[in-house]
Amino acid sequence: MRFKLSSLIGAFLLPFLSFGQTKKSTPPNWFNLDFQTDGVMGISTEKAYELLKGKSSTPTIVGVLDGGVDFAHEDLKDVMWINRQEVAGNGIDDDGNGYIDDIYGWNFLGNSSGENVEHDNLEVTRLIRIYEPKYVSVLPSTPLTEMERREFVAYQQMVADYTTKLDQANFGNVNYSRLKEELDQVIANIGKQPEEITLSDLNDYKTTNDRQKMILRISKKEVDKEGFEKFYKDLEEGVEYYKNQTEYHLNKSYDSRSIVGDDYDNNTERFYGNGDVKGPDADHGTHVAGIIGAKRKNGIGIDGVADNVKILAVRIVPDGDERDKDVANGIRYAVDQGAKVINMSFGKGYAYSKSTVDSAVKYAEAKDVLLIHAAGNDAQNNDIEKNYPTKYYTDSLDAIVGEASNWITVGATSSGLDNELLADFSNYGYKSVDVFAPGIKINSTMPESKYKEMDGTSMAAPVVSGLAALIRSYYPELSAQEVKNIILKTVTKVDKKVKVKSGSSSKKVYLDEISVTGGIVNAYKAIQEAESYSKNKS
Template sequence: MSIARTPFFLLVFITLFSFNTYAQTKKAKDNWHNLDLQMDGVPGISTERAYNELLKGKEARPVKVAVIDGGVDIEHEDLKEKIWLNKGEVEGDSIDNDSNGYIDDLHGWNFIGNSEGENVHYDNLEVVRLVRDLHPKYVSVLPTTLLSEEERRKFLAYQKMTTDYMSKLQIAQITERVIKAFKQQVDSIVSDIGKDNPTIADFKRYEPKNKMARKTLSMIEKGIHEEGSYEKFYDDLVEGVKHYEAEVNYHLNMDYNSRHIVGDNYNDSKERYYGNNDVKGPDALHGTHVAGIIAADRSNQKGIKGVADQAVIMVLRVVPNGDERDKDVANAIFYAVDNGAKIINMSFGKAYVKDKQIVDSAVGYAMKHDVLIIHAAGNEGQDNDSEPNYPNKNYVDSLGINKGVAENWIEVGATGWKYDETLVADFSNYGKRTVDVFAPGVDIYSTVPGSKYKEEQGTSMAAPVVSGLAALIRSYYPDLTASEVKKIIFDSVVKPTYRVKITQDKTKKKVWLSDISVTGGIVNAYNALKLANDFAEKH
């Protein structure tokens, strides 16, 4: 799933297996994604400059932004005043007061829970679910078995999925063993030092007992240098262990299936009314971080500043620890549109799809109701032109034949805070036809549960920067349509005057941003609001 971040612990495996990573040699400026290249020296989107120079004294209207994600901590000190309240509902009366099919949906809805209050925490990857469903049909097929052309195509697709699944499982199992062994080495060294939170000086004084300890010590020192402290390094290491345990035990476990918790008729894609009103769920870190980037209170002197001062967050929980399901995504989109959201942020994605038609129908519904959808391009460092990432803006029929595109859709790649050839985060997906714009997505400091704050990175962080920008435009220029807002965002990007590094077909190369995206640029709030003003004057 593309909601995965890229914390330091991945450096361990990148080093061991010679993968690439986006690593910085110094710390980013606070609030860098909202800063200005000319004034502040970092390629942010010039939000602060826009507020200071263009928006003072101007009136704005609240804009509902639906965050379809893994849940949001609606009590966070920097978000609680920015959460949508469904005024048609009466809290706690267990009645569907507004007759929209959802009981006590005060702040949104959770499509991966049940009416008893139970919630899905973990789920499989989509490839596992597909292989599991198709296995009984194709397990006995032989090379000599007669199949129709369509069945042969489906069988070959099943074989490809199976190969991919087995490869992912093997890598996850190996990596789980490696990271656990690495953590044991770290724990052993720290135990020898005799401090719970040792400093870099403590590690430099430590005499390693063997070659493995020497390598581990080197990685610890590098981790402290990158993260700023042993505590942060170790937290990411623990997160890494949990991630790969989840990969093996849940994401890639063919015997695990959590859908019974929801209790819906999963095969009925058009079923709409199931779930519960617990919009936080068991793990709201990712969704809370996303919501903060968009709408964290700019006036309360706490924490951080969201991009859009008038954004109101509608929370829709559909993403477990694992891959989201198409039926839930579609229902979240329908809910968002029916309840007045004008922008939908979707910081998730996957490599396979079960029921694209139901998602397409919901996307089409959003297009007809003047809603702008912002979607994260993914974190695999791949070309989405050749390796599809779902959901996407392409409408297809049951045979996978393209039937047009969703016009009011923006696909977002991620950039870092160094304005040089490393500008594009090397975990970011790209695509000359499929990725529209880039936005800051590295070392983004935002809200996390418990009224805390943390840096995260991924295209998951870049997408809400663009959603915040769209909300900013629509709040100050409410008469603009979704298509006009999209055009404004596209026409106002900042285009680097140099080539950037990417890895394509396992080869490192330098390309123009226009070679790997539709617009060839990074979104910019200052430019966009000036252009929006021009559009508004023509209305």
């Protein structure tokens, strides 16, 4: 879920992956704004702070389980959780918690020598690698036990999914690479840097082949929207994405777990990794952290949602699918360090050891910790298609046996109150997706004190995590379940149909047909409700 293709490139080259939603011009902090006052479907954060004037708050620790966080960022360094009991760099577990030099959090994707996992497989690749030796030669007539038959059917479904993904990746890898080669030649012939190229330069350019004509047509459209430099960066990301898909994500011969050096099949193992919470690629996690709690009103960068937060960085997501053991350990670590909210902007279509994650979710539930999970970016119905981890506890046959009371699943919306309000990439589900929150053109922090707009339910989830942290800061007497109930009860209902993807076509539905609450989170109304809850408890 960590990469979403540029809409125009995807639409032109890969119709089966395209997302064609119009990107409207919005203020960079629109997710904090109010519809009545500002004309955008933000969550009314600034309006909520008017209710909180003069009220004291306590710091709330938010665990950011992600791909890494740049703790030195100018807009995050003052809001990072710091383990004051640990002495940095001395190689000693000073606080005796089992994690050496965990100053800003912990990295479960590395080893004690400082090496880190950057790339990994998708979970479907890992599962096929396990099941293939056993089932690749099985015929319909081969005698199997009931358990083996279930595994064999699941394996066949995995192979079909894997084959589709690999075909798409190979197609994308070839075509994006060729297009970039042509565009690089065009840029070289023009004699300017990408940031300098204008529409006039493209109009004046004389193409030499059909592929150049195609890339020029795409480029001209993009210059009118967001500029040539943005388009070129999107193309670079596309090239890297498909290269990583073929070389790592879908490569059955590639397995990076030896870098970590743990006993991978021992799901009770807790103490492995290192203290490098930034890791080799902290873009996604840094962006998520900024949405939650980038320093407010400091005159630089952006304002996060919560104003009294401590970001605890827990690195568990590689370039590829996260592993269930790491997810479970990340949750447990964050809980043990005092996190009251945990953001999980990741997800995958398969699970290796769901029971291990379920156990960690129950641990967080028992410790009064609220978990916020992104719904996913596949434009799918999560009631039908799985997006792990989930709020449902299941048995060995994958039958639902309970539901976590401390869990919120978040879909993504855009800034305008129209039929494109629902982000066209966002997953949804009448039972499985609880609420929606802003997730398009969200400007936030990036490594090396930079900033960038990104799209995704990965951006919507931290908006809700920030709201949860805001409530828990000013009303610490409220439980995780009460905070969840407040957030779900006070959503902004939208009495207007939105466009939702349905297979290869689309249809129009109301938000209450594709989510539990049928609304977008609202900080102003949530604070009003929290105040009422608090008074009733006193």
